[in-house]
Amino acid sequence: MFVTLFGISVIIFVLLRVVPGNIVDILFDAAGFVDPADKANLEKELGLSQPIIVQYFNWISGLLRGDLGYSYVSEKPALQEILPRIPITAKLAGLALLFSTSIGIPLGIISAVHQGTRLDYTLRVVSLSGLSLPSFWLGLLILMASVSMFGTMPIFNPNPKTWTEAFAIYAVPALAVGFRFAALTMRITRSSMLEILRQDYIRTARAKGASETSVNYHHALKNAMLPVITVIGIEAAFLIGGLIVTETVFNIPGIARFLVEALRWRDYPIVQNLVMFIAVVVVFTNFVVDLLYAAIDPRIRFGD
Amino acid sequence: MAVVNYDSELRRAGAHATHGWRRLGFLAQRYVLGTFGLIIMVLFVWTALSADLISRYDPLTVDSAHRLAPPSWAHWLGTDSFGRDVWARIIHGARISLAVGIGSTTLGATLGVIVGLASGYLSGWVDLVFQRITDILQSLPLLVLALVMTAALGPSLPNVIIAIAIPLIPTVSRVIRANTLALREQPFVEAAKSIGMSETRIAVRHVLPNTLAPLIVLATAQLGSTILTEASLSFLGLGIPEPYPSWGRMLSESAAEYVRTAPWLVIFPGVAISLAVFGSNLFGDALRDILDPRQRG
Numbered sequence: 001m002f003v004t005l006f007g008i009s010v011i012i013f014v015l016l017r018v019v020p021g022n023i024v025d026i027l028f029d030a031a032g033f034v035d036p037a038d039k040a041n042l043e044k045e046l047g048l049s050q051p052i053i054v055q056y057f058n059w060i061s062g063l064l065r066g067d068l069g070y071s072y073v074s075e076k077p078a079l080q081e082i083l084p085r086i087p088i089t090a091k092l093a094g095l096a097l098l099f100s101t102s103i104g105i106p107l108g109i110i111s112a113v114h115q116g117t118r119l120d121y122t123l124r125v126v127s128l129s130g131l132s133l134p135s136f137w138l139g140l141l142i143l144m145a146s147v148s149m150f151g152t153m154p155i156f157n158p159n160p161k162t163w164t165e166a167f168a169i170y171a172v173p174a175l176a177v178g179f180r181f182a183a184l185t186m187r188i189t190r191s192s193m194l195e196i197l198r199q200d201y202i203r204t205a206r207a208k209g210a211s212e213t214s215v216n217y218h219h220a221l222k223n224a225m226l227p228v229i230t231v232i233g234i235e236a237a238f239l240i241g242g243l244i245v246t247e248t249v250f251n252i253p254g255i256a257r258f259l260v261e262a263l264r265w266r267d268y269p270i271v272q273n274l275v276m277f278i279a280v281v282v283v284f285t286n287f288v289v290d291l292l293y294a295a296i297d298p299r300i301r302f303g304d
Numbered sequence: 305m306a307v308v309n310y311d312s313e314l315r316r317a318g319a320h321a322t323h324g325w326r327r328l329g330f331l332a333q334r335y336v337l338g339t340f341g342l343i344i345m346v347l348f349v350w351t352a353l354s355a356d357l358i359s360r361y362d363p364l365t366v367d368s369a370h371r372l373a374p375p376s377w378a379h380w381l382g383t384d385s386f387g388r389d390v391w392a393r394i395i396h397g398a399r400i401s402l403a404v405g406i407g408s409t410t411l412g413a414t415l416g417v418i419v420g421l422a423s424g425y426l427s428g429w430v431d432l433v434f435q436r437i438t439d440i441l442q443s444l445p446l447l448v449l450a451l452v453m454t455a456a457l458g459p460s461l462p463n464v465i466i467a468i469a470i471p472l473i474p475t476v477s478r479v480i481r482a483n484t485l486a487l488r489e490q491p492f493v494e495a496a497k498s499i500g501m502s503e504t505r506i507a508v509r510h511v512l513p514n515t516l517a518p519l520i521v522l523a524t525a526q527l528g529s530t531i532l533t534e535a536s537l538s539f540l541g542l543g544i545p546e547p548y549p550s551w552g553r554m555l556s557e558s559a560a561e562y563v564r565t566a567p568w569l570v571i572f573p574g575v576a577i578s579l580a581v582f583g584s585n586l587f588g589d590a591l592r593d594i595l596d597p598r599q600r601g
């Protein structure tokens with residue numbers, strides 16, 4: 001776990017430093033000709049003139065002390081910039097996850113139980129199309145529909161007055177991200193369920209006269225859910241990919257959109273800390289999923 | 305007693321069509337959706353290759369007299385804010401999507417095969433090092449890694465291809481490694497060893513060909529996601545630079561601003577992306593069922 005995080009920190013740090021042109025170049029390019037001495041001063045002030053190894057150790061030691069450095073653009077502490085954005089993205093991700101599991105799992109079960117029927121076929125095509133729609137396009141289509149229906153677009157408000165307003169602000173973008181994720185969940189649920197339904201103990205259950213409902217939902221479902229939970233856990237951390245574009249489309253000031261802005265500005269302190277944050281979330285989620293898996297499945301015990 | 309009609313059962317299972325066109329015909333009948341996907345893919349490739357013949361306009365020519373013209377006979381899908389023909393841009397955009405799709409899938413798969421084969425066949429410290437790097441690369445979402453890489457390398461077509469190919473390596477190398485580990489224990493590998501074949505030769509001539517089926521399945525499955533990733537990168541303004549007609553870029557120029565005024569700028573590029581990805585997903589699914597029946601779902 002720590003080896004992985006250390007590796008990521010090195011890769012990100014090096015990647016951001018091989019870029020030709022840092023923020024000083026960008027700022028000075030816009031201004032036209034400037035005194036090279038000013039440029040050198042600014043570079044020194046931002047710590048960019050130090051050797052790369054020193055810069056790396058400064059960053060990591062700061063990170064361990066909770067000091068993330070300062071944003072080059074806003075000149076505020078990076079922590080102050082990042083922290084308020086986390087709950088926004090977390091709410092979006094949570095809602096998207098809720099939507100996608102509550103749609104994807106039941107549809108996957110239905111599809112598997114009715115394998116080979118017209119219903120199964122339709123559901124499979126719908127889920128494949130869900131995987132094919134870019135979520136930013138889906139977001140734009142939703143905006144378009146809202147303009148033509150209500151004459152206006154949902155605008156992000158950091159302090160929604162009512163619960164319904166809060167729900168509307170988060171639910172619409174969450175649906176745009178969640179659609180793709182629901183399709184994925186459905187596919188995994190379906191194939192996992194089919195795999196289980198082929199097993200001997202299911203045939204035994206049928207042979208002893210258990211009803212279809214009991215076989216499908218009592219005997220099969222429990223075991224079929226195991227791989228689904230793992231995949232949901234792993235993919236949940238990767239929702240951030242979908243959130244990057246969705247937050248951009250809906251103009252939501254979460255961390256995903258902030259990453260893109262910081263990348264455009266070459267705001268290293270923000271980028272490297274955000275990427276580290278994402279990596280920590282992913283690695284930690286994987287760890288929790290592993291524990292959860294062992295807790296649910298009595299056949300798996302760590303240390304045996 | 306149920307009566308089994310062997311002739312019709314054999315026919316249904318495709319016993320009459322073992323190879324050649326008949327086999328293809330049988331598969332097309334059996335995998336209707338996959339065939340549909342293949343048709344979309346063929347059309348997509350054909351569009352990309354003959355873009356200059358299909359469109360009457362140049363995708364880069366600015367025509368300020370016809371800015372934001374709605375779809376009409378002269379401009380089938382309308383024009384954008386620079387008066388450039390949207391149809392021409394979408395047709396030429398297929399080239400970029402295809403180049404990125406095939407380029408990054410091939411590059412990612414090739415590197416993934418090398419890493420996976422070396423990792424599974426040599427084991428020991430080579431395996432350990434590669435496994436660690438794989439873990440590291442896999443703990444970042446594809447889009448995040450690709451974003452940081454394009455930002456680092458700079459926006460251009462080759463750089464976008466590289467930035468999307470690198471995150472694919474772990475996915476491919478994991479599958480190849482697992483396959484190689486299983487194949488290494490097979491009697492035919494032992495036989496090859498016993499007649500004095502070198503390790504490299506065994507790996508390349510005997511182990512590699514046996515991992516091709518899962519590799520093809522995986523690569524086709526990744527094709528769609530590489531096209532989507534390129535579209536996302538370009539949409540965010542960090543992919544293919546202006547003025548080249550990338551589908552994702554076309555959407556970002558037109559984004560929220562034109563949702564009200566010029567819906568054709570929002571609809572058509574999105575349809576193009578979705579169709580290309582949908583086609584490759586359908587085809588990839590059918591290919592998986594045919595080549596790797598154990599995974600059939």
